[in-house]
Amino acid sequence: MSGGGGGLAVALLMHDFDEGPRSASARDVAALARGLAELGHRPTVLCCGRGPTRVSVSEGFEVISVRRLPEAPLRARGFAVPLTQAPTVLRALRRGGYDLAHAFTPVDAWVAQGSRRLGGPPVVFTATQPPRRENLADRRLRLRQVAAAFEASDAVTAADEAVRDSAREWLALDLEVAAISDPKRFEGIYRSCLGRRVVRAAAQT
Amino acid sequence: MPDRPVVSVVVASHGRALRLRWLLNALAEQRFEGDWELVVVHDYDEATTRRVIEAHPLFAARRLDHRAIEPGTGSPALQRNIGWRAAQGPWIAFTDDDCRPEANWLGELMDAVADDGQEMAVQGSTKPDPMEWGVLSAPHVRTLSIDPVGPFCQTCNMLYPRALLERLGGFDEVAVSGEDVGLSLRARAAGTRIVAAPEAVVYHAIESFTLPGILRQNLKWRHLAYLVKRHPEFRRELTLRLFWDEEHLLVIAATLGLAVARKRPAFGLLALPYVARAAARRGRRPRQRATALLEIPGQAVRQLAETVGMAIGSARHRTALL
Numbered sequence: 255m256s257g258g259g260g261g262l263a264v265a266l267l268m269h270d271f272d273e274g275p276r277s278a279s280a281r282d283v284a285a286l287a288r289g290l291a292e293l294g295h296r297p298t299v300l301c302c303g304r305g306p307t308r309v310s311v312s313e314g315f316e317v318i319s320v321r322r323l324p325e326a327p328l329r330a331r332g333f334a335v336p337l338t339q340a341p342t343v344l345r346a347l348r349r350g351g352y353d354l355a356h357a358f359t360p361v362d363a364w365v366a367q368g369s370r371r372l373g374g375p376p377v378v379f380t381a382t383q384p385p386r387r388e389n390l391a392d393r394r395l396r397l398r399q400v401a402a403a404f405e406a407s408d409a410v411t412a413a414d415e416a417v418r419d420s421a422r423e424w425l426a427l428d429l430e431v432a433a434i435s436d437p438k439r440f441e442g443i444y445r446s447c448l449g450r451r452v453v454r455a456a457a458q459t
Numbered sequence: 460m461p462d463r464p465v466v467s468v469v470v471a472s473h474g475r476a477l478r479l480r481w482l483l484n485a486l487a488e489q490r491f492e493g494d495w496e497l498v499v500v501h502d503y504d505e506a507t508t509r510r511v512i513e514a515h516p517l518f519a520a521r522r523l524d525h526r527a528i529e530p531g532t533g534s535p536a537l538q539r540n541i542g543w544r545a546a547q548g549p550w551i552a553f554t555d556d557d558c559r560p561e562a563n564w565l566g567e568l569m570d571a572v573a574d575d576g577q578e579m580a581v582q583g584s585t586k587p588d589p590m591e592w593g594v595l596s597a598p599h600v601r602t603l604s605i606d607p608v609g610p611f612c613q614t615c616n617m618l619y620p621r622a623l624l625e626r627l628g629g630f631d632e633v634a635v636s637g638e639d640v641g642l643s644l645r646a647r648a649a650g651t652r653i654v655a656a657p658e659a660v661v662y663h664a665i666e667s668f669t670l671p672g673i674l675r676q677n678l679k680w681r682h683l684a685y686l687v688k689r690h691p692e693f694r695r696e697l698t699l700r701l702f703w704d705e706e707h708l709l710v711i712a713a714t715l716g717l718a719v720a721r722k723r724p725a726f727g728l729l730a731l732p733y734v735a736r737a738a739a740r741r742g743r744r745p746r747q748r749a750t751a752l753l754e755i756p757g758q759a760v761r762q763l764a765e766t767v768g769m770a771i772g773s774a775r776h777r778t779a780l781l
Contacts, residue, residue, distance in 0.1 A: 332596030332667065387481055387559075393593040394667045401477060426480045426511045 261294040262444055265352040265375070267343065267362035269336055271301035272319050279382040279413070282434035283358060287315035289437030300346055302339035320346060334393035340365045347374050354444050358382050358434070360396075363403035376447045379407035380434060384420030400425075408447045460521050460547065465493035466569055466618070467546030471538030472501040472556040476511045478664060479556040483515045483523070491565035498546045499525040500538040536630035536638040539614065543629060549621050553614035553639075557664035559588055560616075567659035568618045578623060579652045580643070582607035583616040583659030590662070597667035598754045599761065601676060604663075607655035610696040612643030616661040623651060636679045637686035644690045670757050674764050681772035688778040702781050703769060709733040710762040711781070733759075 266287055271280045287297040291314040299315060302322040310317045323338035343362075347355055347369035355370075356378045357363035363379040370377055381404070383389075391397040404410055404425050412418035412429040421427045432439045468486060472479045479499070486497055497517060501508070508527060517523035526541055543551045552568055554560060564583065571581045585605040587595065594600060603615060617639070627645050630638040643653065668676055683703060687693055694700040702708040709732050716729025737755045741747040766781050773780050 330596065332593050387484070388590050390481075391591050391594070391664065394597050397477070423484065424481065425477065426514060 261296055262353045263296045263351055264290060264444065265347055265350060265355045266297055266299045267355060267357040267366055268299065269302045269339060269359060269362055271299050272317060273303055279358060279434065284313060285435035286437055286440065288313055289435065291315050293437055293441060298350065300343055302336065302343065307342070318346060332394045334361065334396040334399060336361065344369045348372060354378060354447060356380065356440070357403070360399040360403035363407055364399040367402055367406055376408040376451050378409045378443060378447060379403045380411045380413055380432065381417045381421060381429070382413045382434070384417050385424050386420060387424060390424060408450070409443050411443065460496050460524055463494060464496040464548040466495045466550040466552055466565060467543070467548035468495065468497045468552045468554065468565070469539055469542035469546055470497070470499045470554060470556055471535050471542060472499055473533055475556045476503055476507050480511045482556050482558060483517055485559045487517050488562045489565045490562050491569065493569065495565060496547060497523045498542045499523065500528065500542040501525060502528050502530040502533050534632065536632045536634055540629040540632065543621065543624050546621070550618055551621050551624060552618045554661055555615045558615050559662040561660045564659050564661060567656050571654055571656035571659070577652055578620065578650060579654055580620070580623070580646055581618040581654055581656050582609070582612055583656045583661060585613070585616045585661050585663050587665050588662035591665040594665040594667050598757050599668045599670060599673040600665055601668065602663050602665040607657055608653050611640045612653060614639040615663060616659065634685055635682035637683050641686050641690060644693060670760060673761055677761070677765050678768055680765055681768035684769065684772035684776040684778050684780045687780050688776045701779055706762050707766045707781050709736060710759055711766060714763065
C-alpha cells in the first residue's frame, strides 16, 4: 500500500464509462485519469459492457471493461440496474492491486465497498448526479446503494454545487465540492484516506 | 415554536433517519395557513440528530421540536404518547417517518373538522408512493393503501383532538402492534365519530424484502391477538370472526387439502380458491399471471408463517386469531 509519496494505483469506477457516447461525467473521469497519470500515478478505469472483458490503453490510462450480463430480467423485477457486473468488478478490484477505489455512481461505490470488506482498497465516492427524492428509493436496492455510497465511503465529495446542495437537502450531508477533473485535489484526498487507513490499522495491532 | 398552534404534527421515528429527513422536507412544503408545529420523538444519536433534525430549516424556523429517548427503549405507542403530550395544539395529526404527505395534507385534514359539537377524528387517504412504484415488482413488499374511513385507522394519516387523547390515555403502550387500531376502537367506543378526508393524502414508502426478511418483519403481527382480546368487538372485521386476513383462511385450506390429496385426490380442490386468488395478485394479463403463479410458493410460505405466528400469539393471549 502506497500511503507515502509514491505513485498510487487508482481504480476509477464508472460502470457506464464506455457504453455509448461519453457523458460529461465520463469525460471528466477521463480527464482525471490523464491528470493522475501525468502526476505519476497509475489510474485504471473500471467499467462494464455487454461484450467479453477487454482491456485497452488510451490517453495514458488503462480501461478495463468487464462483462455485464443482460439486465432485463432484473429490471423487470424492480432492481436498480446495472447489477450483473458486480461480481466481476469486485474480483477485478481485489486482484488488481489497487491502492484506492474512486467511484462515481452509487452502485459503483457500493460494489467497491464490498471489495473493501474483503480486504480491498478504501473507497472514495464522488457524487456526480444531484440526489433527489424521485431517484433515491425508486427501485429495489437503490436506497441501500445510495445510503452506502454517501454514508459508508471513506471520503465523499460532490462534483459541483448543485450536487452539494441536493445532498444537503435530501441526505442531510454537507459535502466538499471537488471538480472531477482536478487531479491534484483528489491526490490529496486519496493520500488522506490512505493515511487514515494506516492509522486505523496501526491502532488495531 | 408557535405560541398557539392550531394543530401539532407528531411523528415517532426509529431506524429511518433518512426517510425522516424526507418527511421533514415534505412537511416543510405544507400550505396550511394556520399555525402548526411538529414534534418528532426518536432514538437517534447526537450526530444524527444534529444532522437530520436540528440542521433542517423547520428547526431553524422554530416549527420543529424533538424529543430523544434512549435507544432500545422506544416503541411506536410510547413515542407517539411522548409526542402528543409534548405538543401544544388542540388537534394532533399523526403520520409516520416512512410517509410523504402532499402539500395540502394538513389543510385538508383540518378542513374536515366540523364544528358541530360532536367529538370527531379524521382519517386521510394513504397510497403507495408513486416515486417508489418500481419496487412493487418485488415479490415481498410492505406498503399501505387506505381509503378512509377504514377499520384500522393507522396512524400514518390520522387527526385526533388532544382532549380525546388525554381522556383515553393515548396509545396502549403494552401493545406491540395494533396500538393505532386499539386507540381508534376506544375512541369509537367513547362516541367519537371518525370522518373521512380523502383529499388529505399521504404517500407511504414501498419497501421490498427477501422472504426471510418479510418473515422477520411480520413476526410482530403475532401480538395482534392482544388487540383482539382487549377489543372482541373487532372480530366483526375479521373473516369468519377468526382470520385476520382472508388469505390466511385460503392458505390453510389449500395446505390441508394438498396434505390429504394424496389419499383423497378430491381434497386437492381446496387449493383452487387460494391459487385463483394468488394468480390474480398482480393483474390479469398473461405475463402478470405467470409472475404471480411463480411467486405462489414464496407467498404461501409467508402467509403460513403469519398464520403460525398468530396462532402462537393466540396461545399467549388466550384468544383465537389466525
